[in-house]
Amino acid sequence: MKTANVQGYGDDPLSVRETGHYKKEYAKSFVEKWDDLIDWEGRASAEGEFFIEQLRAHGCKKVLDVATGTGFHSVQLLRAGFEVTSVDGSAAMLAKAFENAHKRGYILRTVQADWRWLNRDVHDLYDAVVCLGNSFTHLHNENDRRKSLAEYYATLRHEGILILDQRNYDAILDKQVEPSHQYYYCGEDVSATPEHVDESLARFRYSFSDGEVFHLNMFPLRKAYTQRLMREVGFQNVTTYGDFKETYRESEPDFFIHVAEKKYVEQKDEGQE
Ligand SMILES: C[S@@+](CC[C@H](N)C(=O)[O-])C[C@H]1O[C@@H](n2cnc3c(N)ncnc32)[C@H](O)[C@@H]1O
Numbered sequence: 001m002k003t004a005n006v007q008g009y010g011d012d013p014l015s016v017r018e019t020g021h022y023k024k025e026y027a028k029s030f031v032e033k034w035d036d037l038i039d040w041e042g043r044a045s046a047e048g049e050f051f052i053e054q055l056r057a058h059g060c061k062k063v064l065d066v067a068t069g070t071g072f073h074s075v076q077l078l079r080a081g082f083e084v085t086s087v088d089g090s091a092a093m094l095a096k097a098f099e100n101a102h103k104r105g106y107i108l109r110t111v112q113a114d115w116r117w118l119n120r121d122v123h124d125l126y127d128a129v130v131c132l133g134n135s136f137t138h139l140h141n142e143n144d145r146r147k148s149l150a151e152y153y154a155t156l157r158h159e160g161i162l163i164l165d166q167r168n169y170d171a172i173l174d175k176q177v178e179p180s181h182q183y184y185y186c187g188e189d190v191s192a193t194p195e196h197v198d199e200s201l202a203r204f205r206y207s208f209s210d211g212e213v214f215h216l217n218m219f220p221l222r223k224a225y226t227q228r229l230m231r232e233v234g235f236q237n238v239t240t241y242g243d244f245k246e247t248y249r250e251s252e253p254d255f256f257i258h259v260a261e262k263k264y265v266e267q268k269d270e271g272q273e
Pocket residue numbers: 019022023026038066067068069070071072073087088089090093113114115116131132133134135138139
C-alpha cells in the first residue's frame with residue numbers, strides 16, 4: 001500500500017486544519033484518480049434529475065458551479081441546457097474539468113477563484129450557485145464559512161438559490177451509522193472511510209485498487225449548524241433533503257442537500273400581532 005506523500009500533511013496530519021490546505025490536498029496525482037472515485041455514470045443514475053428539477057422549479061437558467069472539481073455537475077447542467085460558469089480554487093481541478101468536458105463535446109467557461117473572495121474574480125449575477133460533492137466541508141474555520149456563504153449570496157440575483165450539499169456528519173460524529181457511499185462515491189474497488197473524527201476534524205481515507213492511498217481533512221458540518229449559518233447570512237428559506245428525499249430519518253441519509261432561497265420573505269416584527 002502506497003500512502004501518497006504529496007498532499008502536504010507532514011508528520012502530524014491531524015493538526016492540519018486550515019482552509020487553504022485544499023490546494024495541496026488535491027495534488028495532481030489525486031485529481032487524476034478522482035474520477036475513479038466518483039464514477040460519472042453511476043453518479044448520474046444515482047442523482048437522477050434532482051438538481052436539474054430543483055433548478056427548473058426555481059426558474060434558474062444561469063448557474064455558477066463554485067466547486068467544479070473534475071466537472072461532473074458542470075457537464076450535467078450544460079447537457080440539460082443551463083448556462084454554466086465553472087469555478088474552482090484549484091487550477092489542477094479546473095484543468096481536469098476542462099479536459100473531461102472537452103471529451104464530452106463541451107467547452108467549459110472556467111474561473112479560478114477562492115470562495116472566500118469569490119466576487120473579486122466573478123463579476124456577474126446568477127440564478128443559482130451550486131456547491132456540490134461535499135465541498136463546503138473544506139472550510140476549516142467559521143469566519144471562512146460565513147464569508148464564503150456571503151460571497152455566494154452576493155453573486156445571486158434577487159430570487160436566486162444556493163444548492164449546497166454535505167455529508168451526514170451528525171451520523172458520523174454521533175456514531176449512528178457508517179456512511180455507505182451509495183450516492184456519490186460510486187467507483188468500484190475504491191473505498192472512502194473516516195479514519196479520524198472529532199468535533200472539528202473528519203479525516204477521510206481514500207484507497208484505490210492499485211494500492212494508492214490519499215486523505216482529505218475536512219470540517220464535520222452538523223446539519224443544523226449549516227442551516228443556521230445560511231439563515232444568518234440572509235437566506236430565509238432553507239429546505240434540506242436527505243439523499244434527495246424530502247422526508248427521511250436523521251441518521252439514514254449519507255448526504256444532506258440544502259436548497260437556500262435568497263428571496264425576501266416578509267416577516268412580522270417582534271411584538272406585532
Ligand atoms: C470534494 S471536491 C468536489 C468536486 C465536485 N463538485 C464533485 O462533486 O465531484 C471539492 C472541490 O472544492 C474545491 N475547493 C475547496 N475549497 C475551496 C475554496 N476555498 N475555494 C474554491 N474552491 C475550493 C476543491 O479544489 C475541489 O475541487
